[in-house]
Amino acid sequence: MTRNENHSVTAAEQPFLEGWRVFRQNKAALSGLIILGFILLITAVGPSLYGVDPYSMIASPLIPPLTNPNLPLGTDFLGRDVVAGLINGGRVTILIGCCAAGITVIIGLLVGAFAGFYGKTVDDVLMRVTEFFQVLPALLFAMALVTLFSPSVYTIIVAIGLVVWPQTARLARAEFMQLRNLEYVASAKVIGSSNTRIIWRVILPNAMPPLIVSATLAIGVSILFESGLSFLGLGDANVMSWGLMIGQNRPYLLDGWWTVTFPGFAIFLTVLSVSLIGDGLNDALNPKLRER
Amino acid sequence: MLNIASAVLKRLAFSVVLIVMVIVLNFLLIHLAPGDPVDILAAEMGGATPELQARLRELYGLDLPVHEQLLRYIVRVLHGDLGVSFFNNAPVTELILRHLWPTMLLVLTALFFSSVTGTLLGVFASVSPRGIGSAIITVLSLVGYAAPVFWTGIMMIILFAWLIPVFPAQGMMTFGLDGGLMVQSLDIAHHLVLPAFTLSTIYIAQYSRISRASMLEVLGSDYIRTARAKGMPKQTVIFKHALRNAILPVITLAGMQFGNLISGAVLVETVFSWPGLGTLAYDSILARDYPTVLGLLLISSIVVITANFLTDLCYRLADPRIKKSQG
Numbered sequence: 001m002t003r004n005e006n007h008s009v010t011a012a013e014q015p016f017l018e019g020w021r022v023f024r025q026n027k028a029a030l031s032g033l034i035i036l037g038f039i040l041l042i043t044a045v046g047p048s049l050y051g052v053d054p055y056s057m058i059a060s061p062l063i064p065p066l067t068n069p070n071l072p073l074g075t076d077f078l079g080r081d082v083v084a085g086l087i088n089g090g091r092v093t094i095l096i097g098c099c100a101a102g103i104t105v106i107i108g109l110l111v112g113a114f115a116g117f118y119g120k121t122v123d124d125v126l127m128r129v130t131e132f133f134q135v136l137p138a139l140l141f142a143m144a145l146v147t148l149f150s151p152s153v154y155t156i157i158v159a160i161g162l163v164v165w166p167q168t169a170r171l172a173r174a175e176f177m178q179l180r181n182l183e184y185v186a187s188a189k190v191i192g193s194s195n196t197r198i199i200w201r202v203i204l205p206n207a208m209p210p211l212i213v214s215a216t217l218a219i220g221v222s223i224l225f226e227s228g229l230s231f232l233g234l235g236d237a238n239v240m241s242w243g244l245m246i247g248q249n250r251p252y253l254l255d256g257w258w259t260v261t262f263p264g265f266a267i268f269l270t271v272l273s274v275s276l277i278g279d280g281l282n283d284a285l286n287p288k289l290r291e292r
Numbered sequence: 293m294l295n296i297a298s299a300v301l302k303r304l305a306f307s308v309v310l311i312v313m314v315i316v317l318n319f320l321l322i323h324l325a326p327g328d329p330v331d332i333l334a335a336e337m338g339g340a341t342p343e344l345q346a347r348l349r350e351l352y353g354l355d356l357p358v359h360e361q362l363l364r365y366i367v368r369v370l371h372g373d374l375g376v377s378f379f380n381n382a383p384v385t386e387l388i389l390r391h392l393w394p395t396m397l398l399v400l401t402a403l404f405f406s407s408v409t410g411t412l413l414g415v416f417a418s419v420s421p422r423g424i425g426s427a428i429i430t431v432l433s434l435v436g437y438a439a440p441v442f443w444t445g446i447m448m449i450i451l452f453a454w455l456i457p458v459f460p461a462q463g464m465m466t467f468g469l470d471g472g473l474m475v476q477s478l479d480i481a482h483h484l485v486l487p488a489f490t491l492s493t494i495y496i497a498q499y500s501r502i503s504r505a506s507m508l509e510v511l512g513s514d515y516i517r518t519a520r521a522k523g524m525p526k527q528t529v530i531f532k533h534a535l536r537n538a539i540l541p542v543i544t545l546a547g548m549q550f551g552n553l554i555s556g557a558v559l560v561e562t563v564f565s566w567p568g569l570g571t572l573a574y575d576s577i578l579a580r581d582y583p584t585v586l587g588l589l590l591i592s593s594i595v596v597i598t599a600n601f602l603t604d605l606c607y608r609l610a611d612p613r614i615k616k617s618q619g
Binding site: 028096128131133135136137138139140141142144145147148149150220224225228231232233234235243250253254260261263264265267268269272275 | 306314317320321322324325326379397434435437438439440442446447448450454471552554555556558559562563573574578580582585586588589592593596597600608
């Protein structure tokens with residue numbers, strides 16, 4: 001993938017171009033990208049190509065994998081195709097993971113930017129609020145929220161977003177605190193730019209690299225939260241998910257180890273690839289930290 | 293010293309504010325959830341007579357203005373009254389106390405095991421930063437982060453309770469076992485191995501990473517070079533001189549992880565049917581037993597707040613360089 005060089009590269013774009021060069025050379029990050037691409041492809045087009053309903057009981061229960069050519073990974077305790085479950089189950093998990101990470105970044109960025117830029121009382125108040133959310137036991141709070149407002153894709157996204165954002169906020173705050181004292185911010189002030197403009201147009205582009213890394217991490221954490229919730233039976237009951245498969249098949253695990261092993265491995269592989277990409281981005285976008 | 297005292301007092305005051313905020317949040321949750329609180333409570337009890345509904349209304353003071361309800365709720369909770377569990381038909385406080393010690397046993401064992409193993413691994417890796425130890429840590433931290441803990445637990449059961457049946461898969465003790473204190477303790481320890489190890493897996497990598505980083509920093513400092521130049525044995529330099537100064541970040545991590553461990557214990561306890569707070573939380577959620585769920589939320593928050601406070605205190609006492617400004 002070579003990049004067209006015949007347009008002029010703006011200053012803000014430069015670190016990203018440079019970053020891609022570094023990223024490309026990182027074998028771990030690149031394999032993460034390939035694995036994730038593979039998983040995304042399967043969950044995106046798989047369900048329409050492999051037309052087996054993950055809910056329909058199509059064979060006798062607990063057929064071991066590799067014994068029936070039509071059912072390569074066997075069936076679960078209700079006689080449902082494990083492959084169909086795997087292909088369909090990733091969709092909602094990844095979707096929830098990305099949306100929750102999106103909420104995390106939005107809240108974290110707003111809180112962190114204002115706290116870091118204005119400092120003093122604003123910082124004090126916002127950081128106390130952040131601490132409050134950090135004190136809440138994450139999984140328990142998400143569980144309580146989801147049950148009280150009844151489990152659905154939306155409540156799960158909000159619940160996860162609410163427990164994951166403080167990390168991002170702290171990071172954004174640190175970035176803004178550091179960047180607000182730089183010369184070009186001072187000169188933007190001198191030419192009369194408004195604070196809003198300075199925050200979003202002057203500082204933010206320069207604070208982006210660590211925030212992108214943080215967003216990647218948030219996706220991994222959110223995916224783990226979603227699988228945990230659906231494992232406990234608190235997911236959206238209307239959609240198949242990997243966590244749900246593990247939770248439902250758990251009582252039969254000694255008669256059907258494959259029904260819990262494969263979906264768990266799918267979650268593991270997804271989170272692993274996301275975190276490999278995150279590590280790679282960190283190395284590529286934060287050259288200061290490369291030595292560590 | 294005066295600095296420390298005033299910082300500690302400030303921290304303490306903020307801790308109390310945080311606890312009150314959690315109580316308010318609980319109150320808001322029950323009131324913001326769709327439906328009238330009494331309807332929710334009554335429905336979850338499996339229907340209620342009008343008399344009982346009236347009693348509930350009186351009990352929760354739902355006929356009063358909201359701010360007065362909130363005030364009453366705060367006072368009630370501060371007195372240790374967390375309401376009554378419908379599902380277990382017992383006061384929530386009593387239920388929580390009953391399930392507290394199995395969780396403490398599990399969490400503290402995991403905390404001890406993961407911090408010791410992780411720190412040793414980190415020290416081992418810091419001695420040769422580019423060696424095999426560091427490679428192991430990198431792999432461990434990737435796996436430890438990406439593997440869902442409930443899945444790790446299930447894999448442990450398949451491996452060590454089914455394929456190689458050396459540990460029990462479920463519960464905390466053998467039912468009906470009677471053989472004196474010694475035999476029973478050993479039985480509990482036997483049951484503890486798999487869940488405690490599962491809970492540790494997430495954290496071992498984090499401890500090793502942080503102790504490796506802080507050891508590398510300390511090992512590069514002047515006083516270590518001096519100790520080495522004096523011809524001190526390698527072990528003494530590493531464990532007596534360096535580790536003592538590198539241990540602070542490990543203490544912080546241990547304190548911070550304590551609260552998370554309780555939340556994480558929900559999944560592990562569910563997998564292993566460990567009769568602690570996590571199992572109580574799971575059962576209460578499935579039964580929509582809100583007083584118990586909210587009580588657990590409050591207790592867990594208090595544990596996190598206390599752990600944070602104690603860590604902060606340890607840190608200040610251990611390292612006088614930390615000024616008030618950093619707290």
